[in-house]
Amino acid sequence: MPAxxxxxxxxxxxxWGACQGSGSRPxxxxxxxxxxxxxxxxxxxxxPCKHALGLLLLWADGGVPDADAPADFAAEWLAARVQRADRSAQRTEQPRDPERAARTAAQRTDAVAGASRS
Structure with missing residues (x-):
């Protein structure tokens, strides 16, 4: 593992990994x-930043050891991504109101027709 x-x-x-940069905390x-x-x-x-790219290069070269579970900071971020993806999937599964969509489309058509006459 590089220094x-x-x-x-x-x-x-x-x-994942912690990279000691110019700051006091990695x-x-x-x-x-x-x-x-x-x-x-x-x-x-x-x-991605140079740290993410460096970590990918290090991993591709076999320099990142296998682990059973992610470090705490990585596990928290990964769990938050799963939660956001679940919420997004739930929003797209909700049925849309076809009447409202038709009204919105009609309003857009009227607005475009009105703008082209000006």
Missing amino acids: PWSNSGATDLAI YQTIVELAGPAYKCSCPSRKF
Whole structure:
């Protein structure tokens, strides 16, 4: 394991690790492999950040040990992603109101027709 990385591991779902950056606390980095989706506690505005990319490269090179379960910080983030996905699926399963959809479509048609006459 390279020097800046600690507390790293991999399961079939995700890889994670703590990377010592310039700050006093290591950056907690997680990559969900199914997405892929990324999360890092660093202040970078780039997505994915260099820590997530570095962790992926390290994993691809066999430098991340297998683990039975994710670290606590990774498990929390993964659980929150599952909850958001479940809520999103529930919202899309709810039936839409066909009458309201027809009224909205009619209003849009009227608005477009009115705008083209101006």
